[in-house]
Amino acid sequence: MSGLDLYLAACSMLAGGVVGSFLNVVIHRLPMKQSIVSPGSRCPECGHGIRRRHNIPVLGWLMLKGRCHDCDAAISLRYPGVEALTALLFLASFLVYGVQPRTPFVWTFLAALIVVAFIDIDHRIIPNKIVVPGSVIGFGASVALDPARWWQYLVAGLGASGFLLLLGMIWRGGMGMGDVKMALMMGCVLGSSVIVALFASFLIGGIGGALLIATGLRGRRDRVPFGPYLSIGGGFAALAGAPVLEWYVRSFL
Numbered sequence: 001m002s003g004l005d006l007y008l009a010a011c012s013m014l015a016g017g018v019v020g021s022f023l024n025v026v027i028h029r030l031p032m033k034q035s036i037v038s039p040g041s042r043c044p045e046c047g048h049g050i051r052r053r054h055n056i057p058v059l060g061w062l063m064l065k066g067r068c069h070d071c072d073a074a075i076s077l078r079y080p081g082v083e084a085l086t087a088l089l090f091l092a093s094f095l096v097y098g099v100q101p102r103t104p105f106v107w108t109f110l111a112a113l114i115v116v117a118f119i120d121i122d123h124r125i126i127p128n129k130i131v132v133p134g135s136v137i138g139f140g141a142s143v144a145l146d147p148a149r150w151w152q153y154l155v156a157g158l159g160a161s162g163f164l165l166l167l168g169m170i171w172r173g174g175m176g177m178g179d180v181k182m183a184l185m186m187g188c189v190l191g192s193s194v195i196v197a198l199f200a201s202f203l204i205g206g207i208g209g210a211l212l213i214a215t216g217l218r219g220r221r222d223r224v225p226f227g228p229y230l231s232i233g234g235g236f237a238a239l240a241g242a243p244v245l246e247w248y249v250r251s252f253l
Ligand SMILES: [Zn+2]
Pocket: 043, 044, 045, 046, 047, 048, 068, 069, 070, 071, 072, 073
C-alpha cells in the first residue's frame, strides 16, 4: 500500500465516523418525524446540546466516559457502535473498490442499510423515506455506472421484491411490505449479487432466529424483524457479492 492509499484509507474511516454520527441522528429522529438537520446532536435525556469538542465520532463518547456532560445520564454504547461500524464499512468499501465512483455509491447504500436495520429493531418498521428514494436513486446510479447491464438491475430489483412478496403471502405475518420494498432497493443497487444478499440474509436470519429462541430471548411465535438480516446480507453482497457469485458459478454450474 502506498502512502497515498494509506492516507485515503484513513480519510475513508474518518468520513465513515462522521457519517455514522449523522446516522445516529437519523435513526433516532426519522421515525418520530423530527427534522434530521436541526437542532444539532443533543442528549436524549436532558436535551442539552452536545458540545462541539465532544461531538467527535467514538472519541467523544470515550472522552465523556459514556455519560452526558450535563445530566450524567448514560449514553448508549450504540452511538459509538454505529459510528465505529460505519467507519469500518467505509474503510472496507475503499479497500474493495479503491478510488472509483462506485465507492461513494456503496457508502451511501451501506449507510441506508444501517439506518433501516436499527429503525426496524427499534420500531419494527422499514421507513419508506429510505427504501423508496433508495430504490429510485439506486437504480439511476447503477445504470449510470454500468449502462450496458441496465436490465440486470431492473430484473434483480423486481425479482428480489417479488420473491419476498411471494414468501409473505405464503407465510402470513412473515415478511412485511417494508421487507419487500427493501428487497427492491437491494436488487436495484446490487444487480445479480442480490442473490448472494438474499441467501446470506436467510442463512444468518435462520441461525440468528434459532439462537434467539434457544437462549430464550424470543418465543417461537414472536415476530422477529427481518430488516436487520436483509441489511447484513445486503452489506455483505455490496462488498463481496461479485466474487462469491463468480466462485459459485465456477464451482457448481
Ligand atoms: Zn443530558
